[in-house]
Amino acid sequence: MWSRKRIDIGWSDLLAGVYYVCFSPPPASVSRRVEAAWPDAERTLACLSVRSGFDLLLSELALPRGSEVLVSAITIPDMVRIIEHHGLTPVPVDLMPETMAPSIDQWRRAISPATRAILVAHMFGGRLDIEPIVELAARHELLVFEDCAQAFAGTLYQGHPRADVSMFSFGVIKSSTALGGGVLRVRDVNLLRRMRRRQATYTLQTRGHYLKRLLKYAGMKFLACRPVCGCFAHLCRAIGFNYDRWVNRAARGFPGAALIAQIRRRPNASLMGVLERRLRNYNALRWQRHSDKGRTLAKLLIDEVSCPGANSAPHTYWVFPVVVDSPKRMLENLIQAGFDATQGQSLCVVPPSDDRPSLRAVVSEQLLSNILFLPFYPELTARESQRMADVVLAGTNHKEQK
Ligand SMILES: *Cc1c(COP(=O)(O)O)cnc(C)c1O
Numbered sequence: 289m290w291s292r293k294r295i296d297i298g299w300s301d302l303l304a305g306v307y308y309v310c311f312s313p314p315p316a317s318v319s320r321r322v323e324a325a326w327p328d329a330e331r332t333l334a335c336l337s338v339r340s341g342f343d344l345l346l347s348e349l350a351l352p353r354g355s356e357v358l359v360s361a362i363t364i365p366d367m368v369r370i371i372e373h374h375g376l377t378p379v380p381v382d383l384m385p386e387t388m389a390p391s392i393d394q395w396r397r398a399i400s401p402a403t404r405a406i407l408v409a410h411m412f413g414g415r416l417d418i419e420p421i422v423e424l425a426a427r428h429e430l431l432v433f434e435d436c437a438q439a440f441a442g443t444l445y446q447g448h449p450r451a452d453v454s455m456f457s458f459g460v461i462k463s464s465t466a467l468g469g470g471v472l473r474v475r476d477v478n479l480l481r482r483m484r485r486r487q488a489t490y491t492l493q494t495r496g497h498y499l500k501r502l503l504k505y506a507g508m509k510f511l512a513c514r515p516v517c518g519c520f521a522h523l524c525r526a527i528g529f530n531y532d533r534w535v536n537r538a539a540r541g542f543p544g545a546a547l548i549a550q551i552r553r554r555p556n557a558s559l560m561g562v563l564e565r566r567l568r569n570y571n572a573l574r575w576q577r578h579s580d581k582g583r584t585l586a587k588l589l590i591d592e593v594s595c596p597g598a599n600s601a602p603h604t605y606w607v608f609p610v611v612v613d614s615p616k617r618m619l620e621n622l623i624q625a626g627f628d629a630t631q632g633q634s635l636c637v638v639p640p641s642d643d644r645p646s647l648r649a650v651v652s653e654q655l656l657s658n659i660l661f662l663p664f665y666p667e668l669t670a671r672e673s674q675r676m677a678d679v680v681l682a683g684t685n686h687k688e689q690k
Pocket of ligand 1 (some may be wrong): 338339340458
């Protein structure tokens with residue numbers, strides 16, 4: 289069985305992490321070395337997570353209550369919760385499936401006198417050209433927050449130079465994960481200085497907290513190994529254990545309601561040590577090959593099946609979603625063929641505010657209710673990827689013939 293997700297971290301990184309925690313944490317200056325991996329370390333801040341950094345940003349910006357933040361309609365629920373926590377109104381902007389981003393007209397139409405900022409996400413590993421958004425924002429004096437949490441690609445892309453903030457995540461399910469960690473590139477040096485000062489008042493993430501993560505995800509990495517994953521999935525079915533819900537919960541960073549309290553922490557040196565190591569050892573060739581494989585898969589499927597975001601270029605294919613008519617049946621077919629696909633419960637469609645109900649993101653809702661994420665990561669061979677495409681296409685044709 290090909291597991292739905294592989295945690296993108298090596299055993300040696302996990303061992304290094306355990307070593308840092310237990311025997312010899314790197315010096316506190318290690319976060320400066322993380323920041324130095326971006327072109328302008330003066331404008332870069334390492335945080336516990338993107339959510340921590342985004343919350344820190346909104347704390348320092350202190351936008352007037354009731355200000356609107358336009359948000360590309362599909363994102364993770366926590367980003368929306370953070371905006372609301374700061375007394376701001378998230379306004380969804382529906383998107384085009386081909387790029388997983390709103391068109392420039394959709395952005396423009398959503399702007400109101402209360403709008404102060406745009407939060408645009410690069411989805412699924414694809415990268416947008418945000419130049420038109422930056423232009424639009426400049427004309428309306430809006431801030432641009434660029435969510436690159438799903439789009440880390442080493443030094444190939446480190447944020448748009450004119451974005452006010454670009455955010456990169458190294459959370460558990462992201463590529464090049466350090467089991468946590470986020471990096472924000474902030475254009476305004478003074479703002480960044482204030483954010484740094486505020487972060488310094490946060491309590492430090494404990495070593496025990498990070499050690500627990502290292503051990504937990506080492507366990508999950510083991511369960512995702514190919515022979516193990518099959519046995520584990522069968523066992524779960526046999527005893528009626530809801531493996532799906534468990535995996536989704538386990539892969540989520542900050543569970544429960546205490547979100548804000550939990551994200552207001554400073555990353556400890558062990559986490560920063562592992563992140564520094566991940567950045568230093570980033571394997572561009574491995575991701576290049578994976579990206580080629582993704583393009584091949586997209587070509588096989590795209591005439592028959594909708595592959596949201598596949599039109600973005602460049603694209604790392606960090607995940608590979610398809611939108612199908614009957615996701616449940618397709619899921620069954622895929623699992624039977626040894627591909628543990630999933631319906632992606634970690635994303636949400638941003639709901640419209642009460643006073644702007646016309647902004648309901650209908651296309652996004654439709655898309656998310658029929659989406660399936662195929663197991664797709666560098667370890668999946670080209671031949672297996674082809675076989676997976678055959679399973680998907682067979683399911684699709686079957687329906688048309690009826
Ligand atoms: C993962 C993710 C985040 C949050 O990143 P963390 O570092 O886990 O806080 C934000 N936005 C998007 C689109 C994401 O996929």
